[in-house]
Each structure stands twice: as C-alpha cells, then as structure tokens.
Amino acid sequence: MSLYKIKQPVEYSFLYWMNSFPDSRHWADKERFFRFVKTVCRHNAKNWKKPDYLRERILEAKPNFDQEFLDSLLNLYMNLLEFYRAIPFSSQMQISKRKVKERHYIEIRVKNGKVYREELPIDL
Numbered sequence: 001m002s003l004y005k006i007k008q009p010v011e012y013s014f015l016y017w018m019n020s021f022p023d024s025r026h027w028a029d030k031e032r033f034f035r036f037v038k039t040v041c042r043h044n045a046k047n048w049k050k051p052d053y054l055r056e057r058i059l060e061a062k063p064n065f066d067q068e069f070l071d072s073l074l075n076l077y078m079n080l081l082e083f084y085r086a087i088p089f090s091s092q093m094q095i096s097k098r099k100v101k102e103r104h105y106i107e108i109r110v111k112n113g114k115v116y117r118e119e120l121p122i123d124l
Contacts, residue, residue: 010048013039018061023069041084051078
C-alpha cells in the first residue's frame, strides 16, 4: 500500500476528464466532469471559473470537441458553479435580529406545507 498526493488537483482533474472521452455523453464521463467542477469549486480556482478559459483549455486538449455539446456543457458548468456558491439552510442555531424573551430562541418548523415559528425556552 502507498500514499499519494496530487499537487495540482484542478489541473489533474481536468486532464483526468479530458484524457477519457469527455464528449461521449456516457455516465462515466459525466461523473469525471462533475469531479472536475467540484475540484474547481473546492480549490477556488479563479481562472478555471471563467467559462472562456475552460472553453480554451478544452479546445486545446480536444480541437474537434462538438461545439454544440461544448456550449451546453459550459452552461451546465456555470450553473454548477452557482449551485456550489448557494448557501444552504441549516438546522444549526443562527443569530437573528428579531427580539425574543430572555433565554428563548425561535424554532422554525414546517408541517403540512405551512411554516411555523415558535418562541421556545433554551434548555441547558
């Protein structure tokens, strides 16, 4: 058994995707594309987040890449980058400017499609 470390994970994930059949529309190639996008996001690779830069790199690696598919892939890429930036709701305690009684918090619940807010005591 051995250990390994990828020094340039974004570049590596791009080549991992490109060295297969990136325009095949096969599920495995889609997964490699998703791994690449996730790696770009996780490492906040600023150049790679630019669609023109990605287009240039793809065409450099695969000059015959189907243009229509490339355009749809770049649209998906931008949507995935936006998805990654979206902030999810959390069940963790959060700070609000709304006033509550001392040693109380607001619990937000959904029941039968309706949102309920209830002020409850903090149990310590």
